[in-house]
Amino acid sequence: MSMTTPPIDAAIARVLEQFRAGKTAALARAVSIVENHRAGFEQILAAQHASLGRARRIGLTGPPGAGKSTLTTRLARLYRNEGKTVGIVAVDPTSPFTGGALLGDRIRMEEIALDPGVFIRSMATRGSLGGLATATREVCDVLDGFGMDVIIIETVGVGQSELDVARAADSTVVVLVPESGDSIQTLKAGVMEIADVFTVNKADRPGADRLRNDIELMLGLRAGATTQNVPAHHGVDLRNIPDRDALRDAMNPARAARAAAHLESPEQWTPPVLRSIAAQNEGIAEIADAIARHFRYLEASGELRKRRRARLRERVMEVVEQQLRQRLWQDTATLAWLDAQLDGLEDGTLVPFAVADTLRARSAHLLTGATYAPLPMPTGASA
Structure with missing residues (x-):
């Protein structure tokens, strides 16, 4: 073509x-x-x-009140001290009742808001699910194209299934607090599975160490490792444990399970479980170091290219879906035809699947027309 x-x-x-x-x-x-x-x-x-591809994209996600904005601010300050420019995309939920959004992240980030090397953009979800706004990845592309060294994507306070940030970022940091739930929460699918780095923020609160221990255990179990070689808590004779590492494992089966998981798959990235008190600027350097190590792993393993190619593929799919929705549901003739089928759908002589097939066939001219072509097709590409 x-x-x-x-x-x-x-x-x-x-x-x-x-x-x-x-x-x-x-x-x-x-x-x-x-x-x-x-x-x-x-x-x-x-x-x-x-x-595109020059900026490192970092996603921060976690439950409401976990301290994501404070952690974003501290990370941005650290990167600025290293001479890097930082773009921040902070997503706030849109009210289903008023349609408005507070967009208050700039207020929380006031200590870096006036830094000329920091660009902060607050975005409303506008009804989009997944923890991000519809145009978040597009805005990140603009920041990347502008030359930002680091882009931090802060999601809304997400639930267990709001995982879009993992598809938008190179590295995803899941921020938890001691109040995030019991050990069962760490085993549930969803947001706990997308982390490249865990941090338990507000780690000066009671229960922080227990949560870190639960996450360590979850990581070991999910990797298929077992604790069969780890002495049980009850009845173990500590005098018969041969070395310091074995003693440590005896006292902490969670750490042993995670260590076993790493031994079984040393080529795989094992998410570190860190502690932080972002309000006091504690643990920030360790988080930044873990992100840097993860990025080096992505580059060395080829996973970075794989993730970014998947992002490009998803981008094309998103554009196609968006164009199809607009072309179909903004066409008055199509909507009028659909309304004319309602009687048959109501009395049972038509079924939605047949109506959909017919609608798609009669609307082929809407679906195939060109809208925008940024570049000629490369030689040898399929039209």
């Missing part, structure tokens, strides 16, 4: 010119256009595409 690049609107061209010149105001303007899918947002995203 032959594809040509559409002309860029003069206003968008000016934004891109200032954007390439490193003007923060142009970055803010580009982010707003992309976030709200205003006219020209495709051209802005297309202009950044060849530059």
